[in-house]
């Protein structure tokens with residue numbers, strides 16, 4: 495079995511740039527001989543974190559480029575307004591057909607969810623003896639894009655901006671004239687959908703065979719269970735209150751939904767995960783820590799450029815903790831990356 499041999503050339507004190515990482519990943523794809531195994535070394539975690547960063551960059555850039563390409567195909571002069579937003583000045587919206595603007599807003603999220611999320615998921619769960627790093631990358635593409643359906647629905651009651659700078663589903667709902675009350679209800683469904691989609695994704699993150707048989711139990715402490723369930727109560731309540739605010743035309747309701755909804759949900763999953771088990775320790779080093787670090791690497795870019803990378807870590811943390819929690823309550827899940 496071949497380990498992650500690139501680390502002999504890897505200086506953890508001087509992390510390489512994004513281009514170096516992408517070229518390293520592509521050379522791995524060509525060599526096709528790297529397996530993701532139980533990695534415990536700091537530099538290995540760091541390397542996996544850069545793979546997660548690359549998966550986030552690819553997911554968002556493909557999505558935004560689709561907004562751009564669809565707009566240009568219909569002669570709407572959309573621009574990259576920042577790294578994660580493509581659109582036109584809102585004052586120019588009246589110059590273009592509403593249907594064309596619908597396509598500009600609507601096709602990219604469908605592609606992200608169905609092609610990147612759906613196909614990435616199907617590829618990741620395919621039975622195969624191969625255990626390569628590109629599978630790790632594609633697993634992250636699935637993790638990032640499948641729950642995006644729930645995330646888009648969660649924000650559907652935000653203001654409909656047809657120029658491309660707002661939530662995509664809100665623009666679609668606005669085009670079809672869906673009343674704000676209905677959109678608020680859809681947003682609550684979106685919250686449930688976002689969390690529910692983490693259940694199938696539990697099979698994408700895997701532990702070595704010999705460790706998954708340990709059978710971790712999430713519910714050993716009733717105190718933790720009460721705390722965890724309470725946090726989800728707070729989270730659900732914040733989503734309802736935030737949508738109530740949006741129905742009352744209070745735009746800050748969106749902050750209640752994003753921060754009040756997603757933060758306690760992540761904490762709730764973290765409370766319910768059986769961290770002390772060897773199985774979860776493995777998942778932590780291979781999936782949770784790279785997910786957290788890989789999304790935090792983009793935080794400075796998000797702050798400087800004023801784009802979605804400033805917030806994406808919160809979503810990634812929820813996704814990976816939720817998938818780990820669901821994996822922990824169904825330990826019979828077949829391992830994707832097993833040690834040979």
Ligand SMILES: [Zn+2]
Pocket residue numbers: 557561602603662
């Ligand atoms: Zn979009």
